[in-house]
Amino acid sequence: MAELTTTLIHHPYQPPAGFAAPQPGVFKASTVFFPNVAAMRQFEWKDKSAYTYGLHGTPTTYTLEERLCTLEGGVQCLLVPSGLAAIATVNLALLKSGDEVLIPDNAYAPAKALAEGELAHWGIAHRYFDPMNPADLAAKISPYTQLVWLEAAGSVTLEFPDLCAQVRICRAAKVLCALDNTWGAGLAFKPFDLQPGQLPALAVDISIHALTKYPSGGGDVLMGSVISTDERLHMQLKLCHMRLGLGVAASDAEAVLRGLPSLSLRYRQHDESARALAHWCQQRVEFAQVLHPALPQSPGHAPWQALCGHAFGAAAGLFSVIFKPGYSQAQVDAFCNALQWFRIGYSWGGPVSLVMPYQLETMRSSWPAHLQRGVLVRFSIGLESAADLQQDLQQALQALT
Missing domain, CATH: 3.40.640.10 (Type I PLP-dependent aspartate aminotransferase-like (Major domain))
Incomplete structure (x- = not known):
C-alpha cells in the first residue's frame, strides 16, 4: 500500500460529472495528463x-x-x-x-x-x-x-x-x-x-x-x-x-x-453618462473644444453616425476637452488635482472615473488642423452618478482661477 504522501498526490477520487453553474469552471494547469x-x-x-x-x-x-x-x-x-x-x-x-x-x-x-x-x-x-x-x-x-x-x-x-x-x-x-x-x-x-x-x-x-x-x-x-x-x-x-x-x-x-x-449594460451606462457630461462641457466657457464622436462638432462625427449611430451605447465612455489657450499647463494640472470623484490614472472601462492631462504635441507628428490649440485632458467616465461627476467637474474648474 502506498504511503500517505503518495496517496494524497495520486488520490483516486473523481467528482461526479454533470455539475452546472452560472460561471464556467476555472482550470489551472501547466502540465496536462494524457491517458496513454x-x-x-x-x-x-x-x-x-x-x-x-x-x-x-x-x-x-x-x-x-x-x-x-x-x-x-x-x-x-x-x-x-x-x-x-x-x-x-x-x-x-x-x-x-x-x-x-x-x-x-x-x-x-x-x-x-x-x-x-x-x-x-x-x-x-x-x-x-x-x-x-x-x-x-x-x-x-x-x-x-x-x-x-x-x-x-x-x-x-x-x-x-x-x-x-x-x-x-x-x-x-x-x-x-x-x-x-x-x-x-x-x-x-x-x-x-x-x-x-x-x-x-x-x-x-x-x-x-x-x-x-x-x-x-x-x-x-x-x-x-x-x-x-x-x-x-x-x-x-x-x-x-x-x-x-x-x-x-x-x-x-x-x-x-x-x-x-454585464458588458452591454455597463457599456451603455458609461456611454450615457459620458454623453451627458460632454454636452455639459460644451456649455462651459473654459473649454475651446470638446471631443466626443457623438457630438456633431467633433471630428469624425459623420463616419461615427454612419457606422455606430444606429445602435445603443455606441460611443463608449470617453471624451476629451481642450482648454482655451489662456489656461496654462499648471492651471490645468491644478484642475485635475482638485477633482474628487475622478481619480488620476491611465486606462479606462472600470467603475471609477479617471482623468488624465496629456501633452499632445509630444504624441503627434504635428498638431492636427481639426483640433484647437490648448491643453488637452481626457476623461474616462465610470459608473458613478453623472450628476455627482458634473458637480465634481464644476467645483474643480474653480481651481483654474
Missing part, C-alpha cells in the same frame, strides 16, 4: 480538439476565446497578457525585416513606441498616416507595406475615421489591415462586418481588443485578444503566439468571463 502514449502523440491543440499543455489552452481559456469570437463576430481568438501584447503579436507574426507597417498618427502611443523601437531595430519600417484623410493612407501604401493598423476612435483625441473607406483601400492594395477595437468593444460596431448587408470584403482582417478595459470592467485585469476570421491567417498568428510563449492566468480569464454578461 498514443493519445499524447495524437492530441492536437491547434484546432482545440484536445489539451496538451496549459500554455496551449484549458477549458477556461477555450471558453473565453469562443465567447469573444461571438462578441466581435470572429472565428478564431488568441488570448495574450495585455492589449499592447496583442498589437505586438500581430506585428511579430506578420512583419519581417524590409517590410513596412502603416499606423494612424492618432494611434495608441505605446503601439507607436513599439514601431519606433523594436520594429525599427529589427529592420521593419513604419510610417504614420492621417486617419481623417483616406487619400493619405492610399498614397502611403507602398510595395513594402505588409500591414496597416486602424483605430476607432483615435487614442486620446477620439476622432472617428471613415473605417469603411480605409478598409476598402487596404483591400484594393491587397494589404492586411488590423483594427484596435478596444473603444468599440464589439458593441459599437462589428469589426468583421463594418457595413451590415454589404460585401464581406469590407471587414478587417484582424481585430485586437484590450480586454483590460470594458470586457473586464473592474480595473483589475490585464489581458488582450487577437481575433480573425481567416483560418490560414489565424494559424500564422497562433504559431507565433505559441513560439513567443504567451499565456494568460486562469483567474484572469475567469474575471473576464464573469464580466462579459
Whole structure:
C-alpha cells in the first residue's frame, strides 16, 4: 500500500460529472495528463480538439476565446497578457525585416513606441498616416507595406475615421489591415462586418481588443485578444503566439468571463453618462473644444453616425476637452488635482472615473488642423452618478482661477 504522501498526490477520487453553474469552471494547469502514449502523440491543440499543455489552452481559456469570437463576430481568438501584447503579436507574426507597417498618427502611443523601437531595430519600417484623410493612407501604401493598423476612435483625441473607406483601400492594395477595437468593444460596431448587408470584403482582417478595459470592467485585469476570421491567417498568428510563449492566468480569464454578461449594460451606462457630461462641457466657457464622436462638432462625427449611430451605447465612455489657450499647463494640472470623484490614472472601462492631462504635441507628428490649440485632458467616465461627476467637474474648474 502506498504511503500517505503518495496517496494524497495520486488520490483516486473523481467528482461526479454533470455539475452546472452560472460561471464556467476555472482550470489551472501547466502540465496536462494524457491517458496513454498514443493519445499524447495524437492530441492536437491547434484546432482545440484536445489539451496538451496549459500554455496551449484549458477549458477556461477555450471558453473565453469562443465567447469573444461571438462578441466581435470572429472565428478564431488568441488570448495574450495585455492589449499592447496583442498589437505586438500581430506585428511579430506578420512583419519581417524590409517590410513596412502603416499606423494612424492618432494611434495608441505605446503601439507607436513599439514601431519606433523594436520594429525599427529589427529592420521593419513604419510610417504614420492621417486617419481623417483616406487619400493619405492610399498614397502611403507602398510595395513594402505588409500591414496597416486602424483605430476607432483615435487614442486620446477620439476622432472617428471613415473605417469603411480605409478598409476598402487596404483591400484594393491587397494589404492586411488590423483594427484596435478596444473603444468599440464589439458593441459599437462589428469589426468583421463594418457595413451590415454589404460585401464581406469590407471587414478587417484582424481585430485586437484590450480586454483590460470594458470586457473586464473592474480595473483589475490585464489581458488582450487577437481575433480573425481567416483560418490560414489565424494559424500564422497562433504559431507565433505559441513560439513567443504567451499565456494568460486562469483567474484572469475567469474575471473576464464573469464580466462579459454585464458588458452591454455597463457599456451603455458609461456611454450615457459620458454623453451627458460632454454636452455639459460644451456649455462651459473654459473649454475651446470638446471631443466626443457623438457630438456633431467633433471630428469624425459623420463616419461615427454612419457606422455606430444606429445602435445603443455606441460611443463608449470617453471624451476629451481642450482648454482655451489662456489656461496654462499648471492651471490645468491644478484642475485635475482638485477633482474628487475622478481619480488620476491611465486606462479606462472600470467603475471609477479617471482623468488624465496629456501633452499632445509630444504624441503627434504635428498638431492636427481639426483640433484647437490648448491643453488637452481626457476623461474616462465610470459608473458613478453623472450628476455627482458634473458637480465634481464644476467645483474643480474653480481651481483654474
